[in-house]
Amino acid sequence: MKIFLDTAEIDEIRTAARWGVLDGVTTNPTLFAKVGGSYDDVLEQICRITPGPVSAEVVAEDVEGMLREGRHFATLAPNIVVKVPMSEEGLEAIACFAEEGIKTNCTLIFSANQGLLAAKAGASLLSPFVGRLDDINEHGMDVVRELVAMVTTHNLGTEVLAASIRHPRHMTEAALAGSHVATVPFKILREMIHHPLTDTGILRFRKDWESVQAAGRDRTHAAAEA
Ligand code: E4P
Numbered sequence: 001m002k003i004f005l006d007t008a009e010i011d012e013i014r015t016a017a018r019w020g021v022l023d024g025v026t027t028n029p030t031l032f033a034k035v036g037g038s039y040d041d042v043l044e045q046i047c048r049i050t051p052g053p054v055s056a057e058v059v060a061e062d063v064e065g066m067l068r069e070g071r072h073f074a075t076l077a078p079n080i081v082v083k084v085p086m087s088e089e090g091l092e093a094i095a096c097f098a099e100e101g102i103k104t105n106c107t108l109i110f111s112a113n114q115g116l117l118a119a120k121a122g123a124s125l126l127s128p129f130v131g132r133l134d135d136i137n138e139h140g141m142d143v144v145r146e147l148v149a150m151v152t153t154h155n156l157g158t159e160v161l162a163a164s165i166r167h168p169r170h171m172t173e174a175a176l177a178g179s180h181v182a183t184v185p186f187k188i189l190r191e192m193i194h195h196p197l198t199d200t201g202i203l204r205f206r207k208d209w210e211s212v213q214a215a216g217r218d219r220t221h222a223a224a225e226a
Pocket of ligand 1: 162
């Protein structure tokens with residue numbers, strides 16, 4: 001499963017790239033609002049850090065506006081993927097982008113049927129929002145599982161991207177569900193690295209190492225004095 005970082009924070013993206021686990025990045029207007037400045041500049045910086053797909057989301061709700069924004073994003077870097085919300089207008093825009101060879105990520109997917117239609121329209125990535133479904137007492141991961149089965153059974157030529165990830169367990173479940181990609185906030189990526197037994201294990205190894213070094217120094221000192 002590919003791991004994308006769900007952020008517009010440059011430092012977080014650089015860190016994940018150094019860890020060797022970064023396959024791409026997803027942004028959205030909410031994530032960009034936390035960073036500010038120029039969206040174009042932020043996207044260009046991100047695209048310089050990762051050669052993987054970088055999702056840039058349109059805010060227009062009409063087809064012409066989506067096409068204008070998406071075509072502009074596509075000029076910024078070759079790895080830009082235009083993120084388009086699931087809607088009647090969004091499907092039309094996705095179909096136009098597909099004809100123009102511009103890759104798209106259909107976002108705000110909450111049912112397998114929505115994902116099926118986005119795939120038919122030509123979306124390269126389908127983003128079911130797992131956490132937001134869990135928030136309203138539904139099983140978000142079921143949509144991921146159903147979409148993976150549909151894409152595989154019918155060879156739809158698209159990838160499922162588990163989005164709205166809320167905790168490390170979601171990442172495990174997305175991988176087990178066969179999701180092609182999961183996009184994760186930096187905080188959760190960091191939580192995936194750590195385990196209390198790993199952290200105490202490192203500490204204990206260091207203490208034992210230091211105590212044996214100290215004992216060695218004491219023996220050498222005693223021998224020199226004898
Ligand atoms: C990803 O593409 C989405 O924008 C993101 O995962 C949404 O997550 P949220 O539900 O935590 O805002």
